[in-house]
Amino acid sequence: MTDIWVAAVVVLVALIVLTMVRLIAGPTVPDRVVALDAINTLTVAAMILLAVIYEQIIFVDVAIVYALLSFVGTLFIAKYIGGELGQ
Amino acid sequence: MIADTIILVCIAIGLVFNTLGVIGILRFPDVYTRLHAETKTTTFGTIFLSLAVIVYAISRLLSDGDAQFLTLSVHTFVALIALAFTNATGAHAIARAAHRSGQVPSPAVIDRYSEGDA
Amino acid sequence: MIPFIVTALAAFAIYLILTAGSGTVGLWSPFELGAGAVVSLLTAAISRNYFCGSRDYRMANPLRWLYCAVYIFVPFFLEMARANLDVAYRVITGRIRPGIVRVSPDLATDFGVLLLANSITLTPGTLTVGIDEATNDLYVHMIHIGLGKEKKEIFESGDLFTFFPLADWIRRIAE
Numbered sequence: 001m002t003d004i005w006v007a008a009v010v011v012l013v014a015l016i017v018l019t020m021v022r023l024i025a026g027p028t029v030p031d032r033v034v035a036l037d038a039i040n041t042l043t044v045a046a047m048i049l050l051a052v053i054y055e056q057i058i059f060v061d062v063a064i065v066y067a068l069l070s071f072v073g074t075l076f077i078a079k080y081i082g083g084e085l086g087q
Numbered sequence: 088m089i090a091d092t093i094i095l096v097c098i099a100i101g102l103v104f105n106t107l108g109v110i111g112i113l114r115f116p117d118v119y120t121r122l123h124a125e126t127k128t129t130t131f132g133t134i135f136l137s138l139a140v141i142v143y144a145i146s147r148l149l150s151d152g153d154a155q156f157l158t159l160s161v162h163t164f165v166a167l168i169a170l171a172f173t174n175a176t177g178a179h180a181i182a183r184a185a186h187r188s189g190q191v192p193s194p195a196v197i198d199r200y201s202e203g204d205a
Numbered sequence: 206m207i208p209f210i211v212t213a214l215a216a217f218a219i220y221l222i223l224t225a226g227s228g229t230v231g232l233w234s235p236f237e238l239g240a241g242a243v244v245s246l247l248t249a250a251i252s253r254n255y256f257c258g259s260r261d262y263r264m265a266n267p268l269r270w271l272y273c274a275v276y277i278f279v280p281f282f283l284e285m286a287r288a289n290l291d292v293a294y295r296v297i298t299g300r301i302r303p304g305i306v307r308v309s310p311d312l313a314t315d316f317g318v319l320l321l322a323n324s325i326t327l328t329p330g331t332l333t334v335g336i337d338e339a340t341n342d343l344y345v346h347m348i349h350i351g352l353g354k355e356k357k358e359i360f361e362s363g364d365l366f367t368f369f370p371l372a373d374w375i376r377r378i379a380e
Contacts, residue, residue: 004094004095004098005098008098008101008102008136011102011105011106012102012105015105015106015109018109018113019109019112021113022112022113022121028118028185028190029188030118030181030184030185030188030190031118031121033181033184034112034118034121034122034125034181035112035125037125037126037174037177037178037181038108038109038112038125038129041125041129041130041133041170041174042105042129042133044133044166044170045101045105045132045133045136045137048136048137048140048163048166049136049140051140051159051163052140052143052159057155057158057159057162060159060162060163060166061162061223063166064162064165064166064169067166067169067170067173068169068173070173071173071174071176071177074177074180074181075176075177075180077184078177078180078181078183078184079180079184080184081184081185081187081188082183082184082187082188083187083188084187104289104293107292107293107296107297108296110296111292111295111296114296114299115296115301117303119303119332119334119346120301120303120348122332122346123292123330123332123346123348124292124296126326126327126332127285127288127289127292127327127328128289128292128293128296130327131285131286131289157225158225161222161223161225162223165222165223171327172323174327175322175323175326175327176323178326178332179322179323179326179332179333179334182332182333182334182335182346183334183335186334186335
């Protein structure tokens with residue numbers, strides 16, 4: 001049964017690497033933010049699955065905090081791109 | 088076992104949708120269409136992966152009676168809600184910022200946002 | 206005083222959800238209950254003006270939250286599943302016809318507009334780009350506009366969804 005979870009995490013990591021192509025290629029800054037946001041979502045999913053593999057609930061707590069903090073990060077990058085910081 | 092089958096189906100659906108989302112990010116032509124692929128499809132895929140974890144936790148709770156699996160399912164559910172809500176709001180913020188920074192939707196039949204005074 | 210109490214109770218409820226299953230008093234240990242009380246009082250002291258900024262307490266009614274849960278699990282989830290199949294189809298075939306339209310949902314409260322904007326973002330090929338704050342009109346990016354539909358000046362919210370009138374559900378939740 002553990003094999004299924006491990007396989008799922010491996011697929012997720014492969015998807016994260018694929019998304020990094022868009023993160024590096026761009027071409028504009030908002031494109032990179034979209035790719036970063038997708039990577040954050042996939043990382044949260046991978047953390048939740050890792051909690052099952054290692055049987056450590058603390059992984060899910062870290063995933064919750066990671067989701068909320070990455071949201072704050074996305075909001076501030078968005079504000080910066082839109083030119084709304086420091087006014 | 089029934090629970091194993093449900094878990095397997097949920098994981099399969101989740102991974103398929105996550106893969107489609109990533110392909111969409113790589114394939115679509117401009118930032119707004121990429122946001123469509125990113126928010127909807129990856130959020131939906133992650134919801135199904137979390138559902139698989141919740142089903143697993145509940146089945147272990149019923150067979151073992153260990154309270155830590157109750158905690159696991161509740162925390163996964165909280166993570167799920169936080170993720171869905173923040174992803175939608177974050178996508179809105181990115182779209183607005185992209186529009187303010189002067190990116191027009193490049194293949195577009197109409198753009199009422201630029202026409203208005205907003 | 207009322208903002209302080211409302212914020213403290215909400216923070217305490219979230220703390221209780223996160224620590225369920227830790228001990229013997231109900232589902233919680235006495236230590237967790239005490240720590241939760243202290244932390245939620247601190248949170249309330251710091252953030253009461255952000256949490257209750259509009260001094261509008263109609264969302265404190267538990268019935269509205271129950272209705273909100275039903276809304277999320279039945280109509281919203283079905284719409285979201287349909288949206289994902291639609292977007293998956295467009296990812297595979299690449300058949301898109303994008304554009305930004307103006308939608309007039311006719312909602313009065315901030316929470317209602319927030320709920321509708323998030324629902325739109327997560328459902329059929331639509332993505333909220335901006336808000337006209339004077340009229341609460343939403344600017345929505347659609348991934349596929351039907352032929353000839355883009356000539357319409359202002360869209361009704363019912364044009365965006367297939368199965369359920371989500372805007373009417375939200376009006377019942379938030380107003």
